[in-house]
Amino acid sequence: xxxxxxxxxxxxxxxxxxxxxxxxxxxxxxxxxxxxxxxxxxxxxxxxxxxxxxxxxxxxxxxxxxxxxxxxxxxxxxxxxxxxxxxxxxxxxxxxxxxxxxxxxxxxxxxxxxxxxxxxxxxxxxxxxxxxxxxxxxxxxxxxxxxxxxxxxxxxxxxxxxxxxxxxxxxxxxxxxxxxxxxxxxxxxxxxxxxxxxxxxxxxxxxxxxxx
Amino acid sequence: xxxxxxxxxxxxxxxxxxxxxxxxxxxxxxxxxxxxxxxxxxxxxxxxxxxxxxxxxxxxxxxxxxxxxxxxxxxxxxxxxxxxxxxxxxxxxxxxxxxxxxxxxxxxxxxxxxxxxxxxxxxxxxxxxxxxxxxxxxxxxxxxxxxxxxxxxxxxxxxxxxxxxxxxxxxxxxxxxxxxxxxxxxxxxxxxxxxxxxxxxxxxxxxxxxxx
Numbered sequence: 124x125x126x127x128x129x130x131x132x133x134x135x136x137x138x139x140x141x142x143x144x145x146x147x148x149x150x151x152x153x154x155x156x157x158x159x160x161x162x163x164x165x166x167x168x169x170x171x172x173x174x175x176x177x178x179x180x181x182x183x184x185x186x187x188x189x190x191x192x193x194x195x196x197x198x199x200x201x202x203x204x205x206x207x208x209x210x211x212x213x214x215x216x217x218x219x220x221x222x223x224x225x226x227x228x229x230x231x232x233x234x235x236x237x238x239x240x241x242x243x244x245x246x247x248x249x250x251x252x253x254x255x256x257x258x259x260x261x262x263x264x265x266x267x268x269x270x271x272x273x274x275x276x277x278x279x280x281x282x283x284x285x286x287x288x289x290x291x292x293x294x295x296x297x298x299x300x301x302x303x304x305x306x307x308x309x310x311x312x313x314x315x316x317x318x319x320x321x322x323x324x325x326x327x328x329x330x331x332x333x334x335x
Numbered sequence: 336x337x338x339x340x341x342x343x344x345x346x347x348x349x350x351x352x353x354x355x356x357x358x359x360x361x362x363x364x365x366x367x368x369x370x371x372x373x374x375x376x377x378x379x380x381x382x383x384x385x386x387x388x389x390x391x392x393x394x395x396x397x398x399x400x401x402x403x404x405x406x407x408x409x410x411x412x413x414x415x416x417x418x419x420x421x422x423x424x425x426x427x428x429x430x431x432x433x434x435x436x437x438x439x440x441x442x443x444x445x446x447x448x449x450x451x452x453x454x455x456x457x458x459x460x461x462x463x464x465x466x467x468x469x470x471x472x473x474x475x476x477x478x479x480x481x482x483x484x485x486x487x488x489x490x491x492x493x494x495x496x497x498x499x500x501x502x503x504x505x506x507x508x509x510x511x512x513x514x515x516x517x518x519x520x521x522x523x524x525x526x527x528x529x530x531x532x533x534x535x536x537x538x539x540x541x542x543x544x545x546x547x
Binding site for chain 2: 156157158272273275276279283298299300302303305306307308311312315320321324325333334335
């Protein structure tokens, strides 16, 4: 699903500087692994306030993730108007309930007990802002089937994951020991990790930020 | 797609030692990231001979990958009869042509020029041997759409990837700068990386090698 005037990102002669509006180590690693040069500049956006307001307005998780990705890109683009700024957001929805990054391991454990034995959706959005305004967005969904693991497995997972569990929505790191909590997944690996990378790279090529 | 008498891997009281019959750093990393304890013992199997013989017998890439995963698991299980041994193999097929790990960067470049602008299939198989015989296999396919990248992008990719390009079929590392060679992928991330991890973990739980 793509929205926004992608024509705003046509071919350019100069290669713009790339800025990632995210403090997520996973997103930074994905860009680094892909061989991109970028600066990281976390956005100062009141995400909880946006979620609460959009929830009250009956907006979907896709709409919220897209709005937050846009808001993060726009906030950082205001500080770096010469740069091409990438914002991203991920939402977790299970039977209409939204989950956020847990504040501590006790909350991570509560979340995982709710999700255990059920399917949930990971909704990942990415936005690119150029010359101070949002030029492109993309949102994608992965469906995750969490298995009915034992309490021992849950305790062992929380022990192994430690503070890293707090960096992710709902408290699992799929790319680490969190994989043991799942039966099956349907969807793109980068959507699961929180940054739809292939559509983003295509946008960056159109913008001249990455060689074609 | 699953084959073999999985009932051979029912619940056990003792937790068997896990051995990975592979020298692949990616497969070792996947098991380590998942939090599994294992020993690595590369299998001594003449893979080229198996491929040539099965090609002559008009076998599919799925059948070859499965046979090679089984052969690797069985070969190592002969040396470690007390262990639960995991074998794996990956095949790359493009319009009926099979590709193998390139011997050098020149061959990697030739392969990538053939695959450029076309779709190919990555076929990943995994097998588990217990008490010296193969008890379970699984094979899965991902479809990869390589984009029509420029010669400059290809040269830059080979520069960045270096010798690591020789560790993979056809010479691209999808989890590194190789991602820039693709438009789209359809399939499981672990299948792309060469080890269908979720079905393997389910088998290891049934075998008692991983907590349930």
